[in-house]
Amino acid sequence: MATSNGEQVIAIEEHYWDPELTAHVAEEDRGGSGVMQTKLEDLFDARIAEMDATGVDIQVLSHGAPSTQRLEPATAAEVTRATNDRLRDIVAQRPDRFAAFANLPTPDPDACADELSRCVNELGFKGAMIHGLTHGVFFDDERFWPVFERAQALGVPLYMHPAVPNKTVVDTYYEPYVKDFPALLNAGWGFTVETATQGIRIVLSGVLEKYPDCNIILGHLGEGLPFLLWRIDHALSRPGNKSLSFREVFSRNFHITTSGNFSDPALMCSIAEMGADRILFSVDYPFVPNAPGMDWIERVHLNAEDKAKILNGNAKRLLKL
Numbered sequence: 639m640a641t642s643n644g645e646q647v648i649a650i651e652e653h654y655w656d657p658e659l660t661a662h663v664a665e666e667d668r669g670g671s672g673v674m675q676t677k678l679e680d681l682f683d684a685r686i687a688e689m690d691a692t693g694v695d696i697q698v699l700s701h702g703a704p705s706t707q708r709l710e711p712a713t714a715a716e717v718t719r720a721t722n723d724r725l726r727d728i729v730a731q732r733p734d735r736f737a738a739f740a741n742l743p744t745p746d747p748d749a750c751a752d753e754l755s756r757c758v759n760e761l762g763f764k765g766a767m768i769h770g771l772t773h774g775v776f777f778d779d780e781r782f783w784p785v786f787e788r789a790q791a792l793g794v795p796l797y798m799h800p801a802v803p804n805k806t807v808v809d810t811y812y813e814p815y816v817k818d819f820p821a822l823l824n825a826g827w828g829f830t831v832e833t834a835t836q837g838i839r840i841v842l843s844g845v846l847e848k849y850p851d852c853n854i855i856l857g858h859l860g861e862g863l864p865f866l867l868w869r870i871d872h873a874l875s876r877p878g879n880k881s882l883s884f885r886e887v888f889s890r891n892f893h894i895t896t897s898g899n900f901s902d903p904a905l906m907c908s909i910a911e912m913g914a915d916r917i918l919f920s921v922d923y924p925f926v927p928n929a930p931g932m933d934w935i936e937r938v939h940l941n942a943e944d945k946a947k948i949l950n951g952n953a954k955r956l957l958k959l
């Protein structure tokens with residue numbers, strides 16, 4: 639295991655599916671079927687064999703999109719608690735290979751902060767992951783601010799993951815192309831637009847002024863935001879806009895991961911904007927296989943110190959692994 643020069647490999651956006659949770663999610667909202675479903679639901683055999691074969695030491699497990707974000711409000715808290723308990727049992731079987739991010743019952747905002755505390759304090763989880771909007775509401779909504787407060791108090795990060803966009807967005811932006819290019823709605827583009835928007839809205843909301851030690855993680859090398867940071871920052875500083883340094887907040891509160899974006903130029907841009915201390919390795923298994931991610935990070939042109947931070951050091955610090 640590990641890389642060829644012995645560096646431990648921690649991958650932090652690695653998905654699974656809980657069949658009992660999936661039963662509560664509408665079929666068109668589920669992000670996979672067939673072979674993908676088999677891989678998502680396999681936790682121990684094919685998954686660990688592929689980790690062994692490619693050198694991934696630890697997967698920080700998270701549910702696939704949309705996780706618990708589209709549950710009915712009345713049952714969200716209960717279904718989410720049961721899902722998190724089962725995830726704890728999975729990690730407990732292989733604590734040497736797995737850690738976990740909590741699912742939060744966002745359809746019932748008042749239940750989220752306490753579930754985060756329970757997951758961190760009692761189940762040993764390392765943070766939480768949110769998948770897109772909750773019944774049309776972004777996570778920067780003030781109803782979710784207690785989660786930012788709690789994450790800061792607990793010292794754990796909140797990972798903003800994509801989900802398939804709202805129907806109105808799909809119809810207006812993508813509809814004529816979806817039949818021939820279904821991935822346009824997810825990793826091909828729709829995911830990126832929605833999650834970059836979520837990241838920007840979190841900065842604009844002011845929640846990170848109130849909870850300045852709260853850490854936010856974005857996957858896919860920051861959903862394009864490092865590349866656009868200068869332009870966003872410059873435009874939002876023009877007269878007529880409220881006073882806010884977008885760059886300052888983004889650089890202080892955000893970390894990004896390499897999930898599903900194994901691009902040398904995109905990584906170089908991200909390091910130039912954010913620094914190697916803010917970049918964490920991840921694959922996005924099983925939507926993306928481990929091998930291309932591991933091949934890429936092995937050969938990418940970085941000094942050994944920065945590579946070690948990206949492969950494990952930053953994750954150990956941010957997730958307290």
Ligand code: GRE
Nearest residue numbers: 669702703824825922925
């Ligand atoms: C992902 O995490 O990358 C993902 C999903 C669901 C569908 C497609 C996809 O979670 O790429």
Ligand code: ZN
Nearest residue numbers: 651653799922
């Ligand atoms: Zn993912």
